[in-house]
Amino acid sequence: MADSPAIARRPRPSRGEGQWALGYREPLTANEQIKKDDNPLNVRARIENVYAHRGFDYIDKADLRGRFRWWGLYTQRKPGIDGGKTATLEPEELEDSYFMLRVRIDGGQLNVEQLRTIAGISTEFGRDTADLTDRQNVQLHWIRVEDMPEIWRRLEAVGLHTQEACGDCPRIILGSPVAGIAASEIIDGTEVIREIESRYIGDPELSNLPRKFKTAVSGNPDHDTVPQINDIAFVGVEHPEHGPGWDLWVGGGLSTNPMLAQRLGVWLSSEEAPEVWAGVARVFRDYGYRRLRTRARIKFLIADWGVEKFRQVLEDEYLGRRLTDGPAPALPETPGDHVGVHPQKDGKFYLGVAPAVGRVSGAVLGQVADIAERYGTDRIRTTAHQKLVVLDIDETDIEPAVADLAAVGLEARPSAWRRNTMACTGIEFCKLAIIETKQRGADLITEMEKRVPELDTPITVNVNGCPNSCARIQVADIGLKGMLVMDASGEQVEGFQVHLGGALGLEAGFGRKLRAHKVTGEDLPDYVEKLTRGYLTDRTEGESFAR
Ligand code: SF4
Numbered sequence: 111m112a113d114s115p116a117i118a119r120r121p122r123p124s125r126g127e128g129q130w131a132l133g134y135r136e137p138l139t140a141n142e143q144i145k146k147d148d149n150p151l152n153v154r155a156r157i158e159n160v161y162a163h164r165g166f167d168y169i170d171k172a173d174l175r176g177r178f179r180w181w182g183l184y185t186q187r188k189p190g191i192d193g194g195k196t197a198t199l200e201p202e203e204l205e206d207s208y209f210m211l212r213v214r215i216d217g218g219q220l221n222v223e224q225l226r227t228i229a230g231i232s233t234e235f236g237r238d239t240a241d242l243t244d245r246q247n248v249q250l251h252w253i254r255v256e257d258m259p260e261i262w263r264r265l266e267a268v269g270l271h272t273q274e275a276c277g278d279c280p281r282i283i284l285g286s287p288v289a290g291i292a293a294s295e296i297i298d299g300t301e302v303i304r305e306i307e308s309r310y311i312g313d314p315e316l317s318n319l320p321r322k323f324k325t326a327v328s329g330n331p332d333h334d335t336v337p338q339i340n341d342i343a344f345v346g347v348e349h350p351e352h353g354p355g356w357d358l359w360v361g362g363g364l365s366t367n368p369m370l371a372q373r374l375g376v377w378l379s380s381e382e383a384p385e386v387w388a389g390v391a392r393v394f395r396d397y398g399y400r401r402l403r404t405r406a407r408i409k410f411l412i413a414d415w416g417v418e419k420f421r422q423v424l425e426d427e428y429l430g431r432r433l434t435d436g437p438a439p440a441l442p443e444t445p446g447d448h449v450g451v452h453p454q455k456d457g458k459f460y461l462g463v464a465p466a467v468g469r470v471s472g473a474v475l476g477q478v479a480d481i482a483e484r485y486g487t488d489r490i491r492t493t494a495h496q497k498l499v500v501l502d503i504d505e506t507d508i509e510p511a512v513a514d515l516a517a518v519g520l521e522a523r524p525s526a527w528r529r530n531t532m533a534c535t536g537i538e539f540c541k542l543a544i545i546e547t548k549q550r551g552a553d554l555i556t557e558m559e560k561r562v563p564e565l566d567t568p569i570t571v572n573v574n575g576c577p578n579s580c581a582r583i584q585v586a587d588i589g590l591k592g593m594l595v596m597d598a599s600g601e602q603v604e605g606f607q608v609h610l611g612g613a614l615g616l617e618a619g620f621g622r623k624l625r626a627h628k629v630t631g632e633d634l635p636d637y638v639e640k641l642t643r644g645y646l647t648d649r650t651e652g653e654s655f656a657r
């Protein structure tokens with residue numbers, strides 16, 4: 111029914127979107143309240159001085175389920191809880207008294223001592239667990255709050271930390287694993303990452319953002335930090351007058367309402383990039399939507415404002431100056447993963463190696479540190495594809511080093527299946543998961559290597575344990591979203607909704623969700639084999655799986 115004219119003329123009170131800059135300061139969600147009550151960074155002192163001594167049961171719930179994340183800590187899922195109960199159980203029924211700990215490795219840059227330290231923490235405190243994430247972190251499990259002071263002491267002694275590794279704050283800064291050494295590099299982003307990290311990570315002024323804020327910095331033309339799906343990305347570009355610098359992209363992200371980042375149309379030098387990064391983070395802090403967490407990423411602000419208005423607000427209200435206009439960088443066909451043996455510009459070689467679905471262990475990481483040392487290198491890198499890269503190998507050492515890495519399960523010449531399959535944490539440890547992912551992903555690789563060994567082109571398979579997109583469902587050739595499905599006998603079992611034909615790079619786009627394409631976990635190898643064989647048989651010259 112339409113409003114009467116009298117009612118229609120009365121202005122509606124606006125609820126706003128929870129934007130601080132427009133005066134909507136009230137805490138609007140439980141998360142906003144937690145952040146308002148106490149800056150989450152302050153929880154570190156309570157962990158060290160109180161909880162580590164009194165134990166798990168003594169932890170305040172707002173700290174446990176809220177502020178702990180700012181120090182890289184999430185409670186992990188209690189073992190044995192069925193995925194069908196994920197949405198119905200109370201948090202205390204789902205959560206274990208152990209933690210997942212995310213170690214931040216900005217730029218993916220590690221030395222041997224740092225890698226050995228992470229390995230030691232994993233074996234001593236984390237039951238030998240370690241996963242390489244698709245954001246260049248290492249994730250450990252089975253961590254007890256009692257051990258956190260010692261874990262931080264060890265990490266910080268070698269220049270690593272866990273500050274803002276999770277939470278509504280600036281997360282790890284992705285960087286090219288081959289920054290400074292790749293012959294094709296446009297510009298080295300190492301200093302930009304270092305500056306952003308040292309100036310702004312842990313700054314209380316930027317520790318209460320509407321939600322997470324993901325950064326990527328890479329001057330590699332292969333776009334190895336997947337810039338199109340980051341909240342903010344600095345992409346190397348050559349300016350005809352000013353030379354190598356950075357093209358600034360904003361507003362990428364997956365999960366609900368996936369969006370690709372958009373260019374602001376500016377060119378930045380490395381010197382100005384950190385200040386502009388902080389400007390963008392402040393626009394997000396002040397104008398970002400806090401009323402609903404599902405709309406609290408910067409992509410929604412960019413979608414509503416458009417990039418022209420965003421650039422203007424950034425320049426007028428936060429930087430106080432105009433930015434230089436800049437050209438667009440060329441897009442690669444697909445983002446590079448650096449797997450394989452590649453020459454460096456200094457005459458040495460780097461080896462990119464693939465574990466299965468990012469799963470390693472403390473013992474394996476320790477062995478990688480030993481191998482690196484044996485061949486005289488002190489530089490190891492994590493990648494945005496759940497892989498590792500060992501830098502600075504002499505030409506004569508390539509084959510022995512490749513063999514030593516293969517002996518610990520890290521393949522420099524993996525099958526196309528191993529190279530292009532990723533999996534998120536899944537039900538083994540994640541409280542949001544509906545299904546198991548890591549073992550299923552690893553089994554799928556083994557099975558497909560047997561069934562379709564002749565695969566001669568990359569087909570990306572991304573296995574996710576729930577509708578979130580930690581392993582990037584929407585941008586895979588075959589994106590698998592974990593859910594419960596019906597099997598042939600009408601039983602509810604673990605399975606997937608399939609998204610087909612997603613891609614990043616030149617032909618970036620989100621995979622199509624085909625309602626009919628639901629598959630049980632058990633039938634997954636048959637399904638992937640059928641799809642792959644269909645593509646291999648019917649493809650025309652140069653036709654990729656996605657298009
Ligand atoms: Fe957990 Fe879901 Fe993310 Fe997988 S996609 S790690 S199940 S939240």
